[in-house]
Amino acid sequence: MLRSNPFFGHMSLRNCRFRLFSSVLPRGPTRSGTSVTFSTAQRVFPIETIEVPGLLYSRNTNHVAQVSTILGDAGILKLSLLFPDPKSDYLSQLVLGLHNNHNHHLPITHSGLRGAFWDVRPAVSNFQGGTYQARSETMKNFPWHTDCCYEEYPPRYFALHVLQHDRHGGGALSVMSVNKILDHLSPKAINALSRPEFKIMVPQEFMKNPTKRWIFGSILTPHHPNKGISIRFRRDLISAVTTRASQALAELDLLLQDATVQSSSSLRLSAQDLPRGSVIVIDNRKWLHARNQIKDQERHLRRVRWDAVPLGNEGT
């Protein structure tokens, strides 16, 4: 049986029905919290982990509420799917559940040509953005950044569903806490980065409006008592338009390359930490992310981004 929705297209409910009739609907997922081994990184930031036994959990209000709570608290969460899900039906239903019950906005489209899902995997032709190859479609490393920093309404959350991890030791995802970075930034730099004195280019592959090739904005939002400080960042797209902005950007650049800062502020998630069947959900304004070089041509993640609101308007 197929069900259609405007963001994910046709979704199969076959697994869903099978599980409904083949087993008793479980009362709630296991929240292990410490079941994942992150080697040295685990000591820096434990990442909450939920084991998801079946597709039906995506429609379980307790489960969706649990995801929402962890995202609100930590801004990062891992889900281990204990069932095959080649079409990412669990993830699409989860995002719809967050929209229906927890005020998240629906997913954004990735470009003028693509829908809500984007396949992150090496490609040499048939690029998802049309003529232009996205960075995510290469095997190159991808330095610290947030997704869609060039959008007026950048998505607050994104999730990656690991359909095939890198089996040759590459493609590790790293995440860095914005709160930890701020501990190392001078007040002067924080102030300058919070002013709309930066030009941010829109990558060709994600250009939705050919007449809108860049935006002007700030890197940080001014501190809010409930929301803290949010960030947007992708260095290769950003240039400073004032002297104070340039100086602050240089300070941030140095910080992101500092080994001491990295060791106290970031986690490196290898293929062992995020094997096939994992889903990692990240607050795109509280965590920077990066990846190292991909070594496995078959590495394949599926991404969705949602809850796009202006930076600093995340709600209370």
Ligand SMILES: [Fe+2]
């Ligand atoms: Fe990214």
